Amino acid sequence: MIETTVPDGSVPRSGHAAVLLDAKVAERQALVERWAERHGVDAVRRLAEAEDLADAIAAEITPNxxxxxxxxxxxxxxxxxxxxxxxxxxxxxxxxxxxxxxxxxxxxxxxxxxxxxxxxxxxxxxxxxxxxxxxxxxxxxxxxxxxxxxxxxxxxxxAGERRGRGQAVGADVEGLRAITRACPDTLTGDRDKALVLTGFRYASRSQDPAGLLTGDVALHPRGLLVDILTGKTKHSVRTAKIPYDDEPEICPVRAWTAYRTRLVTEHGERWAAPATPAFVGIDRWGHVTGGMVPDSVTRTVKRISTRAGVPVAWTGHSLRIGLASVARRAGRDSIAIADQGGWARHSRSMLGYMQRDDGWDDNASAGLA
CATH class of the missing domain: 1.10.10 (Arc Repressor Mutant, subunit A)
Structure with missing residues (x-):
């Protein structure tokens, strides 16, 4: 029998880990024996190395x-x-x-x-x-x-049981104004403004700003170009165009520029490098701790909306829901909204966000008499 090893070179352990390891060994051994019968012993090592590479790639491309x-x-x-x-x-x-x-x-x-x-x-x-x-x-x-x-x-x-948090409340323009006014004049405050104002404009999920690098955001004469990677498919990189807002207080472009300028001024030119995180974590003493992660984005959105006195605290999904509903109220075309937010055109979830606002104005039973 041809000998083989576990792909990752693991050391056998006890309990369920040992059972799992034995299953991997048996599976690889069966593969090796089939390869040897079909292609000869000389090809076995190269095929095993290719199998190891495939395992490594699969692990690397699986989203965290x-x-x-x-x-x-x-x-x-x-x-x-x-x-x-x-x-x-x-x-x-x-x-x-x-x-x-x-x-x-x-x-x-x-x-x-x-x-x-x-x-x-x-x-x-x-x-x-x-x-x-x-x-x-x-x-x-x-x-x-x-x-x-x-x-x-x-x-x-x-039985009358309603479990779960239900759908998150959507962000709105009044909430954006309140959050902007409540942000302190600190690097953390500037980051919070930029996070919410830009995230609202491209319908961000909590993982989207967490995954952005500095090089993914580019200034354009008309605003910002933001390359967003969702990590779901090879087609899930999209470039969102975020224009200047007529209202300077809630302008995402001005907020982004102010935040990035302050970050580099206070913490050095290295934060201007394209490979650095676009949105950084900042501790209570103002020290930069590295890039934000999805959970920290969600906590930040909740914290700053609570601080601003928004009636129902926002979650990491509120910005995404908010763009769909607010843009629909403003008369934007559903296809344009889908493209901006990265939904599939005629997405059921996007249409559901819109329906929360359309249920009265577009009600099928209204005005029939």
Whole structure:
């Protein structure tokens, strides 16, 4: 038999890690033996090296937030298995249905049930985790768990339970004015203004400004050009055009320029380099701590909207919802809104944001008499 090694050179460990390692070894060994039969021993090493490269590339191009979601969901699955005294590496129909029932009943760390949408995410990611660990999960068994989840979610609704935070409140122009006026005359205040005013104009998610580099934002005679990478597909780099605003107080271009000028003046020319983060973290003493991450963007948006006295605190998604709804109220074409915000044209989520405002003005039952 031809000998092979685990692709990453891992050292065997005990417990489930050892089971996972054994599965990888067995899978690679089977591949090596098939290659040897088809192509000869000389080709095996080169094919194995190509396989290692493919694994490395797959790991490199997987977005961090996707990896984080899988990790969190696998830990939820582990907690369920411990509570139910079921083996982690088994994805039977009964285990998966019991998993969704447990999540809705008591799955959160505090003993309360998850919202159905969260439970659905954890179910999907747990199935991925099982398959990654060599566990066969049939489509029928997964479908049974999903049907159970949907049926239990309907029962919750009928019982009057509404779980989850619901859709985030959308940003609006009055809120932008309030936030701008509440920002202190500090680097942090300038960054906050630039973060919110530019993010609103291109319908940012929390991960968008966190992923921007200085070189992704360019001044143009008519405003800013912002290259946004969502990381979902090879086509998900878009260039948003952000024009000067007629109202200087909430002008995103002026806010961006003021923030970047102050950052370089106070902390050095190195922050002008194209490869540095566009939006930086700043501690309470005014020290730059590096680039912002999606969670810090979400916390910042919530904090500054609360500080400004916005009636309902904004979240990291409020800027995205806000552009769709405010632009629609202003009469902008839905295709132009989709292009600016990076939605697919006629996106259901975008149209849903718009419908929150159109429900009265465009109501099908209005003015019929």
């Amino acid at each position: 937030n996707t990896t984080d979601t899988y990790g969190k969901s696998w830990r939820v699955w582990q907690r369920f298995c411990a509570a139910a005294e079921l083996p982690e590496l088994e994805g039977s129909r009964g285990s998966l249905v019991a998993f969704v029932a447990w999540m809705l009943r008591e799955g959160q760390q505090n003993g309360t049930g998850y919202a159905p949408n969260s439970a659905s995410t954890h179910l999907a990611a747990a199935v991925v985790g099982l398959r990654d660990r060599g566990v066969a999960v049939s489509g029928d068994d997964q479908a049974a768990a999903r049907a159970g989840l949907e049926g239990l979610a309907v029962k919750l609704l009928k």
